[in-house]
Amino acid sequence: MDFTFSSSALPTSGTLVATAKADAVLSKSAQVFDKLTNGAVAKAVEAEGFTGKKGEVLEILAPAGMDAHRLVLVGVGKVEELLLTDIENMGGALYKRLSPKHPEAVAVTLDGLAVAGQSADVATAHLAAGMILRSYRFDTYKTKKDDDRKPSIGSVALHVSDIKEAEAAFLRLQAVAEGVFLTRQLVSEPPNKLYPETFADEARKLEELGVKVTVLGEKKLKELGMGALLAVGMGSERESKVAIMEWQGAKDRKEAPVALVGKGVTFDTGGISLKPAAGMEDMKFDMGGAGVVFGAMKALAGRKAKANVVGICGLVENMPAGNAQRPSDIVTSYSGKTVEVLNTDAEGRLVLADILSYVQEKHKPRAIVDLATLTGAMIIALGHDYAGIFSNSDELSEGLTQAGKTVDEKVWRLPLDDCYDSLLNSEAADMKNIGGRPAGSITAAQFLQRFIENDTPWVHIDIAGTAWAGKESATAAKGATGYGVRLLDQLVADRYES
Numbered sequence: 461m462d463f464t465f466s467s468s469a470l471p472t473s474g475t476l477v478a479t480a481k482a483d484a485v486l487s488k489s490a491q492v493f494d495k496l497t498n499g500a501v502a503k504a505v506e507a508e509g510f511t512g513k514k515g516e517v518l519e520i521l522a523p524a525g526m527d528a529h530r531l532v533l534v535g536v537g538k539v540e541e542l543l544l545t546d547i548e549n550m551g552g553a554l555y556k557r558l559s560p561k562h563p564e565a566v567a568v569t570l571d572g573l574a575v576a577g578q579s580a581d582v583a584t585a586h587l588a589a590g591m592i593l594r595s596y597r598f599d600t601y602k603t604k605k606d607d608d609r610k611p612s613i614g615s616v617a618l619h620v621s622d623i624k625e626a627e628a629a630f631l632r633l634q635a636v637a638e639g640v641f642l643t644r645q646l647v648s649e650p651p652n653k654l655y656p657e658t659f660a661d662e663a664r665k666l667e668e669l670g671v672k673v674t675v676l677g678e679k680k681l682k683e684l685g686m687g688a689l690l691a692v693g694m695g696s697e698r699e700s701k702v703a704i705m706e707w708q709g710a711k712d713r714k715e716a717p718v719a720l721v722g723k724g725v726t727f728d729t730g731g732i733s734l735k736p737a738a739g740m741e742d743m744k745f746d747m748g749g750a751g752v753v754f755g756a757m758k759a760l761a762g763r764k765a766k767a768n769v770v771g772i773c774g775l776v777e778n779m780p781a782g783n784a785q786r787p788s789d790i791v792t793s794y795s796g797k798t799v800e801v802l803n804t805d806a807e808g809r810l811v812l813a814d815i816l817s818y819v820q821e822k823h824k825p826r827a828i829v830d831l832a833t834l835t836g837a838m839i840i841a842l843g844h845d846y847a848g849i850f851s852n853s854d855e856l857s858e859g860l861t862q863a864g865k866t867v868d869e870k871v872w873r874l875p876l877d878d879c880y881d882s883l884l885n886s887e888a889a890d891m892k893n894i895g896g897r898p899a900g901s902i903t904a905a906q907f908l909q910r911f912i913e914n915d916t917p918w919v920h921i922d923i924a925g926t927a928w929a930g931k932e933s934a935t936a937a938k939g940a941t942g943y944g945v946r947l948l949d950q951l952v953a954d955r956y957e958s
């Protein structure tokens with residue numbers, strides 16, 4: 461699917477797409493189609509009961525009086541209520557509707573429809589981005605080459621007034637979509653293919669975008685004293701890794717970076733505190749936090765963000781084995797703090813603890829965002845539409861909430877408080893790794909906060925419910941969502957770019 465922006469008149473062949481507002485008020489181009497077809501558009505609107513509400517689609521095939529194969533009307537609803545994310549969703553709906561029919565050439569016009577204070581040219585770029593986002597499929601391991609049946613669109617011509625403006629907006633959105641695709645790919649990969657070593661290899665591929673990549677193996681991690689992270693990987697045949705990705709885009713190369721920190725448990729059996737068999741297969745997505753950090757680094761480097769950003773991910777596999785850690789083991793973290801491991805299934809926090817400490821010591825970040833599929837309790841609390849956030853900074857938390865609204869990746873803040881923190885006190889060590897069933901997502905966040913020094917602004921995002929979707933959305937098939945990439949990209953754009 462390739463996209464071209466043009467300011468000349470809409471073509472008259474292929475598939476032509478125009479809009480209609482609420483109460484089926486036809487746009488300028490839709491009116492032209494209606495004239496050329498001798499009223500076929502108005503007739504189809506009537507016959508179908510098309511109202512023009514947001515996301516509604518009407519298709520007219522082989523219209524008499526025109527060369528086109530197909531005319532498509534897309535409802536935009538009430539214009540004053542429209543958001544750019546609605547336009548992206550429209551693009552997604554359009555892709556879903558048209559791609560199974562393999563149109564060679566699709567031409568789209570928004571007819572100058574400005575959206576939420578942005579020009580129609582920018583809105584049109586968002587429509588294209590929505591089409592791209594919806595086009596992702598994970599088919600790496602399908603051997604039957606049923607290419608004929610694979611949904612596809614040849615080329616998409618977008619009608620705009622200022623080609624430069626539209627293209628600039630599009631290039632940026634396209635880079636972000638590529639980041640989203642990387643995350644979806646990584647999260648979809650099965651754990652026999654994606655394990656710490658192969659995951660780290662994926663980081664190295666970002667070097668071609670100008671990202672500096674460092675991978676630490678077990679020998680180095682032992683030397684450094686990452687006892688909490690290493691304990692999680694002890695029962696695995698796979699070597700644990702830490703991947704560090706640095707993007708230097710700020711004018712001042714010495715400016716303190718933003719740190720993005722990801723949980724990369726490539727498979728979580730629970731360890732000796734073994735999970736039940738039913739549903740265990742879901743734990744291939746327990747590397748989702750790291751997947752988002754990889755995707756965000758790709759997006760930021762791809763669009764040459766003017767910010768310094770360091771991504772760090774702990775890549776481990778949590779297996780039960782003769783040499784696995786045991787419930788009641790006491791481990792010493794990189795910070796020197798000791799942890800009594802009372803449940804080996806609360807492993808993500810052990811991995812994050814060490815890389816949080818490490819990134820603070822080595823990179824002195826101005827802010828830290830960590831992402832993790834950390835607790836099942838998160839799904840109980842917020843389901844699959846909002847991710848929970850936990851923060852020591854009202855400002856950062858507010859910034860993230862705003863960014864979430866902008867890109868429609870929603871977050872909701874939950875409290876941190878000493879009364880929750882004290883649930884982690886241990887008889888035998890500095891802390892234990894579980895706080896009991898109540899407020900399970902909060903006590904997990906409190907655990908992480910124990911490794912944040914000097915009140916560095918920090919936010920933890922628990923993406924247990926949002927990394928994977930059991931049903932499709934406007935801009936994603938079911939499966940790995942890529943949730944978080946656009947959120948982080950927007951946060952960086954809003955707050956940290958020079």
Ligand code: BES
Nearest residue numbers: 746803805806833834835836837894924
């Ligand atoms: N990776 C899981 C959390 C999870 C569960 C994410 C389901 C997505 C879907 C995490 O490592 C875990 O096992 N957490 C435990 C914590 C408990 C032992 C304190 C949980 O949520 O049950």
Ligand code: MN
Nearest residue numbers: 728805806807
């Ligand atoms: Mn677990």
Ligand code: ZN
Nearest residue numbers: 725728746808
């Ligand atoms: Zn886990």
